[in-house]
Amino acid sequence: MRKIYFQLFSLVLTAVSVAQSPITLTSANFPGSGDTLRYTNAQVSSVGNYTQTGANYTWNYTGLVYNSQGRRDFKAAIQTPYAFFFFGASEYGEKIADTIQAGPLTITNYYNYYKKQTSPINAYIADGIGMTFSSVPVPSYFSDKDELYTFPLTYGDYDSTTFKFSTPTTTALPFRYIKTGYRVTIVDGWGSITTPYGTATCIRLLTTQYSKDTIKYNAFSFGFPNYQRSYQWLTATDKIPYLEVTGALTGANFTPNTVRYRDTYQNPAGVHENTDISAMEMYPNPGKDKLWLNFTRKGQFLVEVLGLDGKLIKGGNFDSANIGQSIDITELSPALYVIKVTEKQKAYYYKFIKE
Structure with a gap:
């Protein structure tokens, strides 16, 4: 939650074109309870150069090759399996996976929970996680919230925020999951983007999560670095990224493993x-x-x-x-x-x- 840097570049980016200007996003431009948003997964090899960016820039990704489609459903917390824990009116959940294999452990019914807050930081946050282990529900809040986006969000913003999550410590469960680290986000471009879905005005955001994940099971404990990077093109109307390229970061080497863009149902x-x-x-x-x-x-x-x-x-x-x-x-x-x-x-x- 602790915000280390903000709008670091604002003083050096005043020479932006006077004919056009970058959009500014607020929490209203991001998903809320009840939103159902469809996207298309593209072949990673078809994305081309995803690092290119700049002011008043034109990105063309019309060559993205269809692979499959998916849908993001944001449900009111009371409509999720962990409603007994996440019952706040402003909280909503998204199912991330039916099953996750974590070493020798099998975790099921994995949900992320989000919230739009104005204090202590105006942000769109990851508020908690719900999961099930050995048929036992294990929901918990972030003790240090993960600010996914801070507002107002516009070209030149530079933020670093910390986060910490841990499942409860209890003798009833031999399992514990701990996630701690920080997120660095920079809005490094603005302009227009074209994909098979269409053309839109956007800002380009680069966010990197530096996390250490630890899994404890009975007397055993193992931790590992979990560095993830995401290139996102955000618009004022689509709520989820118009285009997103995500993957793992190993040292200075980024390996994309997912490319998806906002879309409607395709047959x-x-x-x-x-x-x-x-x-x-x-x-x-x-x-x-x-x-x-x-x-x-x-x-x-x-x-x-x-x-x-x-x-x-x-x-x-x-x-x-x-x-x-x-x-x-x-x-x-x-x-x-x-x-x-x-x-x-x-x-x-x-x-x-x-x-």
């Missing part, structure tokens, strides 16, 4: 993917050079590659009696495609990704 090519694989299997998916086909029953098949607009790209006839059959996909651009398999009068649809 590629307007078709329902066939989940009955009795007609055909294909691999590898994602693929680069060849898409190998394995027909799982006898017959003649027409196999076609379609773009997301439904346009035919290529196709051919295949006989299940032949082995080692494939489609050459080397000339395809990296993207999501649809495979249409026609057997007599019946059509099947499958999705695949060209890397």
Whole structure:
């Protein structure tokens, strides 16, 4: 919670263009109880240069390749499994995972709890964590809140805040989880960003969590550094990042493992993917050079590659009696495609990704 630096760069950033100016965000621009926000996970390799930034900058990420979709649901605390503990009217929770494997331990029903506060620091905070161990609920508050965003938030802000979390110490449970550290956040750019979702005015934020996590189980205790970095493009209307690139930080080396952008529900090519694989299997998916086909029953098949607009790209006839059959996909651009398999009068649809 202790705020070490703030708006460090404000005096040196006065030469911003007078024709345009960066947006300023408040708590109203971030998620609240009842919000349901959808996003698309993109292939990490498709993001390109995510470190580039500056004042009045234009970011273009139209080349992001669809991988999957997800949804963030922010529920009133009373609607979550840990309502008996987090019952404040201003608190709300988000389910992060059904199951987390932490060494020899299995943690289930993992929730983060958030709150918008104005004192002692005007911030959007991680207020607590709820988890279940061996069927026993283990909710707890941060003893030193984790300020995820401090307000007002605008270009040039530079903050460092501390945090500390620990599950209760009790003889009823042989398990304890402790998380302590600090977060450094800098708003290092502003301008406009374009993704497959659209174009928006934004600020660019870089936040790094330096944490030591400790797990105690019976007589055993092990701790490990948990350094995480996130590049975020924030807008005034989308509540979650318009684009976010996250990953682990080891020394000075950052390795992104997740790229996701704000989106609406997508049904590629307007078709329902066939989940009955009795007609055909294909691999590898994602693929680069060849898409190998394995027909799982006898017959003649027409196999076609379609773009997301439904346009035919290529196709051919295949006989299940032949082995080692494939489609050459080397000339395809990296993207999501649809495979249409026609057997007599019946059509099947499958999705695949060209890397």
